[in-house]
Amino acid sequence: MGLTADSTGIKAVDSGLIIQKEPGDKVIALAGNPNVGKSTVFNELTGLKQHTGNWPGKTVTNAQGRYVHNGNGFILVDIPGTYSLMAHSAEEEVARDFICFGEPDAVVVVCDATCLERNMNLVLQTIEITPNVVVCVNLMDEAKKKNIRIDFKQLEQNLGVPVVGTSARSRKGLDVLMNRVSQLTAYHHITDPIHIRYNTPIEAAIAVVEPVIKQQLNGRLNSRWVALKLIDYDETLSNTLAEYLGFHLLDDPLVVQSIQQARELLAEQGLVEDKLRDSIVSCIVLTAESVCGDAVFFENSNYNARDRRLDRIFTSKWTGIPVMLALLAGTFWITITGANYPSQLLSNGLFWLQDRLTEFFLWLGTPEWVHGALVLGVYRVLAWVVAVMLPPMAIFFPLFTLLEDSGYLPRVAFNLDKSFKKCSACGKQALTMCLVGKRIFQPA
Ligand SMILES: Nc1nc2c(ncn2[C@@H]2O[C@H](COP(=O)(O)OP(=O)(O)OP(=O)(O)O)[C@@H](O)[C@H]2O)c(=O)[nH]1
Ligand SMILES: [Mg+2]
Structure with a gap:
């Protein structure tokens, strides 16, 4: 059965998102702060390939995928990362509208275990809207490295909703997560969520x-x-x-x-x-x-001292922009100059092969126009394109991925935010621009 408006509340969902579910499927929203691993959880469970990367704001609209756990079907909806549900931006509005009006059977709020307290703001705001919440404390491997210990029982007691620790990238804890989600959706009213007391x-x-x-x-x-x-x-x-x-x-x-x-x-x-x-x-x-x-x-109160020191260099008023220009110029220089050597080697090899092909065609006695079309036409053009394009791409993409994985790209967004705002844009768009460039050059 295709579905939709009536079953899930079409007015609530992101424009264009029509929930496709089979009878009995439960709809689970994956919410959370930006860059905490929502899409990684989504991909690991559904086998789909939502874009993931080490910078916030990659997911900008809702995406859905199906997952079967112990014979029960779940439609997971990967919603954009937000710090709050107060709708200060388009992403926050999309997230809030899906949680409020999309009528999901449960909301999994994915959190970053290395800064759990900050992530609690969103958990609490979600709990204010619906009691059907499971908290997924992700990046547990990173928390362990930073000697951060989490008492899950206590946290669960404090929040009054299920809390599960995961390391989504290595799939650890995802089964337990889905067990708790299953329980929550099967038996309603099993949570007793905390009430935020205002003044x-x-x-x-x-x-x-x-x-x-x-x-x-x-x-x-x-x-x-x-x-x-x-x-x-x-x-x-x-x-x-x-x-x-x-x-x-x-x-x-x-x-x-x-x-x-x-x-x-x-x-x-x-x-x-x-x-x-x-x-x-x-x-x-x-x-x-x-x-x-x-x-x-x-356990180590100085756990992020190194990150803070690097932040001071990468984002300060005086060093942020020069370091960014130097790193980006270095990347381009290595790409352009460094690519000359493998380009030369490749073209030597491919044109050596062209001579051998010519000899082969002469030996076969094929007419000149066949040799001209196949060897001097098709093969030669292909050899040029491969020799010129492949080395820069093979150098640029790993370097760019290194910048992405090291977490440097969000710092670039921060540095460029002011200038982009003057053009009525925001710094995060610098990353989107890079990504579009990457997509243009990257073969599908
Ligand atoms: N070490 C570690 N890295 C993880 C884990 N889960 C996700 N990541 C990494 O965290 C980064 C962000 O993951 P995403 O899944 O794109 O995060 P997201 O929450 O969907 O981000 P937005 O869509 O921007 O809100 C990626 O580089 C992932 O590989 C984990 O359990 N451990
Ligand atoms: Mg995402």
């Missing part, structure tokens, strides 16, 4: 709006979360929300009145617009801190 004025404001909208939402969305979004007016959400519900909550005068009353309460405490938003974020950050406090241990 007193925000809690009071929520208490005014939530009861008014609860009935109208009829359990389709978390009323506490929607109340907070209505109070902290989020324009990007309101239209999608209206489309999903089939009516506009703000058309009801009682709702409008309660929101106004809540805002007045907040204004009395000086909590308006940015201040309100800051206050919401700081409550989430404080909760993340307390969740990780007794569950994540840094």
Whole structure:
């Protein structure tokens, strides 16, 4: 059965993404911060090839793939990496809309084990929307190298949802992850998620709006979360929300009145617009801190000193751009000059072969036009193209991959962000440009 709108809530999904599932399949969203290994988990489980690489922002739209675990079918949806669900960017909107309105049966929030506390912000925001969450703490191999120890039992207790450690690149822990996902989707209400407690004025404001909208939402969305979004007016959400519900909550005068009353309460405490938003974020950050406090241990408190030192060189105002220019110029110089030697060798070899082919054709006594077309035409052109194009590509792509794997490319994005912003773009687009260049030159 092909599927779709009714089964999964088409208004919720990324434009163009129609969930293809068979009867009984469960839809699982793979959410998480950028560059934590969501696509790696997705690829390992589905056998597909979503683009992965060591820089954030590779996945920009939702992609789906099927995985069968213990006889049960799962449709995994790889969604773009985001730091929050507050929809500050197009990717955040795509991610938030899928989690809120795509009606996934569960959301797996993939986290980076080496900076778990930072990743908790997204986990907590997701838990606010749905209780059907499994936390996948990925990059455990990296955490081990940095002597970071994680008490999974404690973390699970603190969050009230299943937590699983994985090293997706080597497939470790993925079976356990899918076992927990299976359990969660088979038996509902087995989680008891943590509640984020906001400060007193925000809690009071929520208490005014939530009861008014609860009935109208009829359990389709978390009323506490929607109340907070209505109070902290989020324009990007309101239209999608209206489309999903089939009516506009703000058309009801009682709702409008309660929101106004809540805002007045907040204004009395000086909590308006940015201040309100800051206050919401700081409550989430404080909760993340307390969740990780007794569950994540840094056995070497200086664990990322080397990374920070390198960051200072690669991204500082004075050294960042010169180092970037030197590295990129070095890459091009090695590619262009270095390619001359293998090019020369290749062309010597291929043209030596051309002479042998000519001798062979003469020996066969083929007409001159056959020799001209095949050897001096087809073969010679091919030999030129191979001799000229192959060596630079064979040098450039490994060098570029080295820069990518070492994590240098996100630093390039950071360095170029200011200049790109002046052209109404953002630094991450420098990486997309490189990738497009790579794709143009790379044979399919
Ligand atoms: N060491 C290690 N590296 C991993 C692991 N999982 C993923 N990676 C690497 O982490 C990098 C990012 O992986 P992706 O799967 O592209 O990350 P993503 O979360 O999909 O990134 P975005 O789409 O940009 O949000 C890649 O270089 C992966 O090879 C792991 O368990 N251990
Ligand atoms: Mg990805």
